Amino acid sequence: QSALTQPPSASGSPGQSVTISCSGTSGDIGAYDRVSWYQQHPGEAPKLLIFNVNERPATVPPRFSGSKSGNTASLTVSGLRTEDDAEYYCFSFAGRNSLGVFGGGTKLTVL
Amino acid sequence: EVQLEQPREEVKMPGESLMIPCKASGYGFDSYWIGWVRQMPGRGLEWMGIIYPGDIDTGNCPSRYGQFTVSADQSIDTAYLKWTSLRASDTAVYYCVRVIMIGGVIVRLDSWGQGTRVTVSS
Numbered sequence: 001q002s003a004l005t006q007p008p009s010a011s012g013s014p015g016q017s018v019t020i021s022c023s024g025t026s027g028d029i030g031a032y033d034r035v036s037w038y039q040q041h042p043g044e045a046p047k048l049l050i051f052n053v054n055e056r057p058a059t060v061p062p063r064f065s066g067s068k069s070g071n072t073a074s075l076t077v078s079g080l081r082t083e084d085d086a087e088y089y090c091f092s093f094a095g096r097n098s099l100g101v102f103g104g105g106t107k108l109t110v111l
Numbered sequence: 112e113v114q115l116e117q118p119r120e121e122v123k124m125p126g127e128s129l130m131i132p133c134k135a136s137g138y139g140f141d142s143y144w145i146g147w148v149r150q151m152p153g154r155g156l157e158w159m160g161i162i163y164p165g166d167i168d169t170g171n172c173p174s175r176y177g178q179f180t181v182s183a184d185q186s187i188d189t190a191y192l193k194w195t196s197l198r199a200s201d202t203a204v205y206y207c208v209r210v211i212m213i214g215g216v217i218v219r220l221d222s223w224g225q226g227t228r229v230t231v232s233s
Contacts, residue, residue, distance in 0.1 A: 034216055036218075046148075048219055093216050093217045099217055
């Protein structure tokens with residue numbers, strides 16, 4: 001199962017919005033509304049941000065939102081804050097053989 | 112509070128065996144899937160394998176990631192990732208994760224262990 005495709009980097013200034021894309025295929029993102037997003041700060045374990053394309057755990061602020069169109073999912077971070085400076089990974093269910101696949105990760109820099 | 116506890120580091124030589132434990136607490140261990148995720152140095156996250164402690168139904172990807180197995184011991188609420196013969200290319204951080212699975216479909220990875228850094232070097 002090939003990794004989902006994310007841009008290696010993204011950036012924005014505090015207060016701005018940034019969108020990170022995650023491209024897959026008709027066998028993963030395109031087939032299931034089971035895309036999730038994870039935030040990872042250096043030296044820490046990843047943390048769940050978004051699941052089921054656009055749902056947030058109760059502890060995640062509404063500045064984080066998700067969407068999907070066809071084989072591509074997106075994560076939007078609104079009102080950027082310095083603590084949003086981190087790596088972001090998408091993940092999709094990919095069928096009952098491989099089960100899951102991650103994106104390559106996007107380093108978000110808050111300037 | 113859901114917690115997944117892993118050792119922070121393991122250092123091994125090529126050819127040695129290794130078993131990484133993942134001790135679960137704060138929820139019914141045999142009611143949720145446990146997965147494993149690899150992160151090689153300076154690289155992204157990679158999905159490895161999964162186990163359901165409730166019925167020892169295991170899915171894994173040995174053909175892609177080499178020779179490892181996943182297992183669980185319900186009596187002590189612990190999952191394991193095991194190698195019988197490590198290689199230098201197994202050097203990475205390994206995370207155990209609680210997997211929310213509905214109807215055989217992975218919905219989310221909602222709790223993560225702190226990761227075990229494995230170094231394989233002669």
